[in-house]
Amino acid sequence: xxxxxxxxxxxxxxxxxxxxxxxxxxxxxxxxxxxxxxxxxxxxxxxxxxxxxxxxxxxxxxxxxxxxxxxxxxxxxxxxxxxxxxxxxxxxxxxxxxxxxxxxxxxxxxxxxxxxxxxxxxxxxxxxxxxxxxxxxxxxxxxxxxxxxxxxxxxxxxxxxxxxxxxxxxxxxxxxxxxxxxxxxxxxxxxxxxxxxxxxxxxxxxxxxxxxxxxxxxxxxxxxxxxxxxxxxxxxxxxxxxxxxxxxxxxxxxxxxxxxxxxxxxxxxxxxxxxxxxxxxxxxxxxxxxxxxxxxxxxxxxxxxxxxxxxxxxxxxxxxxxxxxxxxxxxxxxxxxxxxxxxxxxxxxxxxxxxxxxxxxxxxxxxxxxxxxxxxxxxxxxxxxxxxxxxxxxx
Amino acid sequence: xxxxxxxxxxxxxxxxxxxxxxxxxxxxxxxxxxxxxxxxxxxxxxxxxxxxxxxxxxxxxxxxxxxxxxxxxxxxxxxxxxxxxxxxxxxxxxxxxxxxxxxxxxxxxxxxxxxxxxxxxxxxxxxxxxxxxxxxxxxxxxxxxxxxxxxxxxxxxxxxxxxxxxxxxxxxxxxxxxxxxxxxxxxxxxxxxxxxxxxxxxxxxxxxxxxxxxxxxxxxxxxxxxxxxxxxxxxxxxxxxxxxxxxxxxxxxxxxxxxxxxxxxxxxxxxxxxxxxxxxxxxxxxxxxxxxxxxxxxxxxxxxxxxxxxxxxxxxxxxxxxxxxxxxxxxxxxxxxxxxxxxxxxxxxxxxxx
Amino acid sequence: xxxxxxxxxxxxxxxxxxxxxxxxxxxxxxxxxxxxxxxxxxxxxxxxxxxxxxxxxxxxxxxxxxxxxxxxxx
Numbered sequence: 001x002x003x004x005x006x007x008x009x010x011x012x013x014x015x016x017x018x019x020x021x022x023x024x025x026x027x028x029x030x031x032x033x034x035x036x037x038x039x040x041x042x043x044x045x046x047x048x049x050x051x052x053x054x055x056x057x058x059x060x061x062x063x064x065x066x067x068x069x070x071x072x073x074x075x076x077x078x079x080x081x082x083x084x085x086x087x088x089x090x091x092x093x094x095x096x097x098x099x100x101x102x103x104x105x106x107x108x109x110x111x112x113x114x115x116x117x118x119x120x121x122x123x124x125x126x127x128x129x130x131x132x133x134x135x136x137x138x139x140x141x142x143x144x145x146x147x148x149x150x151x152x153x154x155x156x157x158x159x160x161x162x163x164x165x166x167x168x169x170x171x172x173x174x175x176x177x178x179x180x181x182x183x184x185x186x187x188x189x190x191x192x193x194x195x196x197x198x199x200x201x202x203x204x205x206x207x208x209x210x211x212x213x214x215x216x217x218x219x220x221x222x223x224x225x226x227x228x229x230x231x232x233x234x235x236x237x238x239x240x241x242x243x244x245x246x247x248x249x250x251x252x253x254x255x256x257x258x259x260x261x262x263x264x265x266x267x268x269x270x271x272x273x274x275x276x277x278x279x280x281x282x283x284x285x286x287x288x289x290x291x292x293x294x295x296x297x298x299x300x301x302x303x304x305x306x307x308x309x310x311x312x313x314x315x316x317x318x319x320x321x322x323x324x325x326x327x328x329x330x331x332x333x334x335x336x337x338x339x340x341x342x343x344x345x346x347x348x349x350x351x352x353x354x355x356x357x358x359x360x361x362x363x364x365x366x367x368x369x370x371x372x373x374x375x376x377x378x379x380x381x382x383x384x385x386x387x388x389x390x391x392x393x394x395x
Numbered sequence: 396x397x398x399x400x401x402x403x404x405x406x407x408x409x410x411x412x413x414x415x416x417x418x419x420x421x422x423x424x425x426x427x428x429x430x431x432x433x434x435x436x437x438x439x440x441x442x443x444x445x446x447x448x449x450x451x452x453x454x455x456x457x458x459x460x461x462x463x464x465x466x467x468x469x470x471x472x473x474x475x476x477x478x479x480x481x482x483x484x485x486x487x488x489x490x491x492x493x494x495x496x497x498x499x500x501x502x503x504x505x506x507x508x509x510x511x512x513x514x515x516x517x518x519x520x521x522x523x524x525x526x527x528x529x530x531x532x533x534x535x536x537x538x539x540x541x542x543x544x545x546x547x548x549x550x551x552x553x554x555x556x557x558x559x560x561x562x563x564x565x566x567x568x569x570x571x572x573x574x575x576x577x578x579x580x581x582x583x584x585x586x587x588x589x590x591x592x593x594x595x596x597x598x599x600x601x602x603x604x605x606x607x608x609x610x611x612x613x614x615x616x617x618x619x620x621x622x623x624x625x626x627x628x629x630x631x632x633x634x635x636x637x638x639x640x641x642x643x644x645x646x647x648x649x650x651x652x653x654x655x656x657x658x659x660x661x662x663x664x665x666x667x668x669x670x671x672x673x674x675x676x677x678x679x680x681x682x683x684x685x686x687x688x689x690x691x692x693x694x695x696x697x698x699x700x701x702x703x704x705x706x707x708x709x710x711x712x713x714x715x716x717x718x719x720x721x722x723x724x725x726x727x728x729x730x731x732x733x734x735x736x737x738x739x740x741x742x743x744x745x746x747x748x749x
Numbered sequence: 750x751x752x753x754x755x756x757x758x759x760x761x762x763x764x765x766x767x768x769x770x771x772x773x774x775x776x777x778x779x780x781x782x783x784x785x786x787x788x789x790x791x792x793x794x795x796x797x798x799x800x801x802x803x804x805x806x807x808x809x810x811x812x813x814x815x816x817x818x819x820x821x822x823x
Binding site: 001095097103106107122123124127128131133134137138141142143144145146147148149150151152158162165166168169171186189190191193194245246247248249250251252253260261264268272376377378379380 | 494499500501521522523526527529530531532533535536537539540542543544545546547548549550551552553554555556557560561563564567568570571573586588589592641642643645692739740742744
């Protein structure tokens with residue numbers, strides 16, 4: 001795959017209202033969790049979540065009457081354009097697509113009871129009012145293809161993967177790619193009925209881990225071809241060097257015990273980037289804190305990248321579903337830029353059954369390439385290869 | 396690089412399978428079912444083109460199927476049929492297979508009463524089975540499990556441009572060499588809102604007002620899957636896909652396919668004939684088969700199957716449902732066929748087959 | 750159980766009260782186990798915090814009934 005340039009990016013989650021704030025809070029070890037504050041009063045809640053405060057969503061160019069999922073996506077997009085010093089008019093002159101990963105964004109249209117409007121228009125009206133991909137394309141007046149990937153927890157990474165394919169194949173000059181998902185009662189209680197949530201703040205890879213905490217957020221990347229960057233004198237902030245995507249084809253809610261799906265996705269990501277495992281400086285794991293997920297990842301990472309540092313950032317963000325891949329990719333790039341990793345928040349006691357443990361101390365890293373991986377409900381595995389520069393190397 | 400359609404699986408209001416589709420296109424019966432649609436004013440009875448999935452039991456035991464919702468079953472049936480049609484159901488005959496499922500409304504397409512709050516108490520505290528079945532990627536996940544296929548597996552949506560968008564990615568994957576073949580299709584359950592829309596339109600305007608002045612199609616449901624390969628071996632294929640374009644219209648001349656083709660297109664109830672006028676130049680012939688499969692977001696998948704069949708049989712099926720369409724079967728005479736969809740939010744997509 | 754787990758091949762009369770619910774002829778899996786937990790909670794108001802609690806109770810219809818009765822009384 002030809003390297004795809006990251007022109008700019010935006011990020012919003014419990015860690016911060018923008019990318020720099022997220023990185024600052026990450027390295028300061030801040031965990032902002034609590035009980036859900038926005039659910040209907042009748043709902044009994046006991047499991048903590050990582051919410052985005054309303055104050056993070058105040059933005060002149062983002063209408064307040066949109067869904068939270070849409071607002072977060074728009075805030076992150078405006079930040080991405082600003083970060084990349086790119087204005088909407090430049091984008092509108094090129095063939096630019098939009099590809100987001102979202103689960104709430106594709107069902108929230110049906111979650112809102114409209115008042116007595118003509119049902120004739122209802123599905124289309126709802127789509128127009130609540131679909132974040134459409135809203136971005138419409139607001140920025142873009143002419144390229146649009147698509148929302150609804151692959152549960154890998155939706156956002158897969159969206160970045162699809163966007164990279166569109167650029168690689170010359171279908172688009174650039175793509176607004178990323179993910180967004182807000183916290184909803186339906187998912188919270190759905191996960192609860194599957195015994196996936198932890199009653200306490202999550203403990204990725206910890207011996208006493210019991211489950212995940214949900215979160216919410218959005219991260220959006222402006223991805224572009226290197227030609228586009230050259231034509232506009234853009235120095236990319238980083239690169240998507242490779243992408244791997246597989247299915248477990250095994251069980252609907254639990255990952256494959258043998259980790260084969262994840263292994264194949266890791267292999268594919270490295271092959272597509274033309275890199276050997278040695279080139280990878282660290283791995284940002286999915287690390288939700290569920291017993292099964294963390295066990296599988298520890299075994300696979302130990303096998304494929306013995307001794308390489310890995311971490312989970314979900315102790316800082318919660319599991320942000322469709323936004324997880326892009327948020328974690330953004331944090332991964334931030335770690336590469338700073339040359340260091342924060343501790344894995346929530347990890348205290350190593351699990352003797354796991355062959356590899358995540359970083360428990362702030363760790364210096366050297367090198368320019370890292371992986372960010374996610375595993376999904378339904379069995380998808382997605383791996384992004386993220387680089388600081390076009391020609392990767394690892395010291 | 397040529398992308399060829401090597402297998403097609405299809406289920407809809409006309410029945411199941413390409414022979415059944417061909418019979419329906421040649422004037423065979425397409426019988427609607429009467430569906431009870433709950434509304435605030437009470438239940439109304441609306442004719443709809445519903446699809447039956449009982450034949451899934453031919454492939455897998457009822458115990459495996461028992462948890463699957465109608466949405467999942469529709470997708471699974473058409474997906475398995477497409478693989479069988481392409482002779483690739485066995486895992487050792489496949490190479491690396493990608494799976495992309497496009498859906499307009501997903502698993503929640505019909506599982507909400509469109510006029511009532513979705514997030515009422517019952518839905519919020521749903522059962523694990525109901526929750527699992529409600530996620531958009533349910534169909535794609537079960538297809539990968541049933542086929543034991545570990546290649547890339549995506550569920551994508553963009554309302555009525557879902558299928559053309561999925562096709563764009565499928566073709567990109569084949570050209571990248573990421574996979575050896577792609578199983579790509581559209582699935583949509585009957586939408587009560589679409590059925591209600593038909594009912595309201597019919598009450599206000601009678602049955603006219605469809606594309607080209609024909610009848611408006613009934614609300615439909617179904618699934619339509621294609622097995623695609625990057626392959627120069629035309630003899631095994633229905634047709635080749637020579638181009639896929641998807642985008643957003645911003646005024647100015649439309650991004651039209653090459654001249655002198657047939658265009659198959661429909662807008663269901665919502666798209667107006669006026670939307671299509673810029674595309675109806677003198678060198679194109681127009682046909683619409685929406686009355687065979689109905690109005691659903693992934694209707695363009697059915698158009699693509701019909702176009703593929705036309706290429707294979709070298710004829711254009713009669714379209715007496717449309718005022719200006721072909722009256723009897725006509726020879727295709729080597730013309731390419733473009734399947735056009737004009738969608739919500741000024742989107743458009745067309746696929747060129749030959 | 751027959752209705753919620755969609756056991757189309759069986760009627761309630763055909764299920765013996767001492768028959769194993771899991772590991773027997775019904776081919777149930779972990780999602781079915783969670784579904785039973787959910788149904789017990791919804792129909793009898795008995796929540797379960799951990800799946801370990803459920804495992805012992807779910808051996809058969811009789812053990813499940815005993816579990817529910819004990820919780821309702823206690």
